[in-house]
Amino acid sequence: MQLKPSTAPPFTTKEEQEQDKGIKVSPSAWKWPKSWPYNDDYFSRRQEDSVPLNGTPNLSPIYDKKAANALAEHYLRFLPPSGSLLEIGASAHSYLPPSLSPSRFVGVGVNEEEMAANPALTDRIVQDLNADFSLPASAVPPDSFDAVLIANTMEFLVKPREVLRETWQALKPGGHLIISFASKNRVNEERQIKIWGNMNDDQRMWIVGSFIYFACAEGFIELKGYDLSEGDSKGMMAGLSGKTPLHIIQAVKNEVPKEGGGEENVAARMKAALWTVSSMGAEDKALALARMFQVWRQAGSEAEKEGVVQAVSSLPRIYAVLQEMGNAIPLQLKALLATRVAVHYHGTEEELEQLRQGLGLSEPSPDFWAPLGKMTGMMNAEDKVLLLAECVPLHAGKEAEKRALGELVPTLEKVIAVVKEKCPDLNKSDAQLLGVDLCLTDFLHVAEEERRRSFLSWVGSLNEADLREYLRERRNFKGEGEKMEETEREKVVS
Secondary structure (H helix, E strand, O other): OOOOOOOOOOOOOHHHHHHOOOEEEOOOOOOOOOOOOOOHHHHOEOOOOOOOOOOOOOOOOOOOHHHHHHHHHHHHHHOOOOOEEEEEOOOOOOOOOOOOOOOEEEEEEOOHHHHHOOOOOOEEEEOOOOOOOOOOOOOOOOOOEEEEEEEOOHHHOOOHHHHHHHHHHHEEEEEEEEEEEEOOOOOOHHHOEHHHHOOOHHHHHHHHHHHHHHHHHHHEEEEEEEEOOOOOOOHHHOOOOOOOOEEEEEEEEOOOOOOOOOHHHHHHHHHHOOOOOOOOOHHHHHHHHHHHHHHHHHOOOHHHHHHHHHHHHHHHHHHHHHHHHOOOOOHHHHHHHHHHHHHOOOOOHHHHHHHHHHHOOOOOOOOOHHHHHHHOOOOOHHHHHHHHHHHHHHHHOOHHHHHHHHHHHHHHHHHHHHHHHHOOOOOHHHHHHHHHHHHHHHHHOOOOHHHHHOHHHHHHHOOHHHHHHHHHHHHHHHHHHHHHHHHHHHHHHO
């Protein structure tokens, strides 16, 4: 998908600018596409690793005096006087105002000599985040920093979303992420990601804002953009004054909702569980959350309801498998399958492998998925998805469930034969659907083995009118369920 940020971010009103010095883009003004708008080529660099970033140290400041003072003044407005700070891309200068005395200031950078020359840092971590974006948990524990600073570093990160998710984890709720850049930076310019060199400063602000949004969605709030450049030089005339144009994009870490409360809080908790998930697009999340919320409302006990909320965290692993299917499964069916599996998911690799086999991503087992696929070949995609969703969790279920699953293939074969014999005018699709539905409701999920053993006898006692009535009821139930799910989706999205 080609990015065309041909216009600058939407500007704020004069009133907003007066209320917040230097603000250019207010939280309500950002507009984003539905999905990540960049391809991998945007993050390649004009010159790769032939010039190591940890080579000859650069001890000179990147920002000139006026830009440095503007950044220090901005820090003074938003940073606590003695809080804990983390700097990504730390080097010889951090531009903190002298009045700030952080209790701890951890720097993560590629050049040890540069960081050693920085008197503000209390701890140094030498790490190339392009090679390994995971911050060490021992030195950077979750929810431990009042602010994360990133100065003239975003243009070098080949995995900006992943790095920003790490910063989100490190921040305390309510902590600030403050990213600054100067368009006149010529240090290691050949190592900048491609997209950076092709854009003007306004577009770069939008790009950095999009990195933050697509990294954590609502996990970051109060996303703002600031232009702290002096003078009126804009566009083609920018930089001719000799001053360094300085831009800042910042956000605040949102607080994860606590347990308890009513439906609104439950919906918020479900959303929060997916803030940092990249294997699901915005529409995937909305559809899946709507279905999970419906399951929550239908749960009986409080323990069951809490189990549904916890099951939301299983969705990313399941979607990672489903994304291998590309667009072969519509979004609605993908959400249906994912939520059905998630609610009963035991967290095992075996379940994910069974899901792959059922989808045809792995070689289907000759004793289960292969024959099951042949017997249900005429069913439509949605009904196949429902069958798949019922079967996958049982492979890791209780022993009784596994036994029933092992008997499903021969039982279904006999039931479909009975349906065809008693309803000779029924088309193959409906015959297979009716056979599957009877097996799912009256055989597969029946705990009593005696009742399962009598299942085929019961099916044999049904006449054509009984079978057609079951099929009619099944269609009506499905239609009512679809209307209910659409209503719940609208509630959760809103």
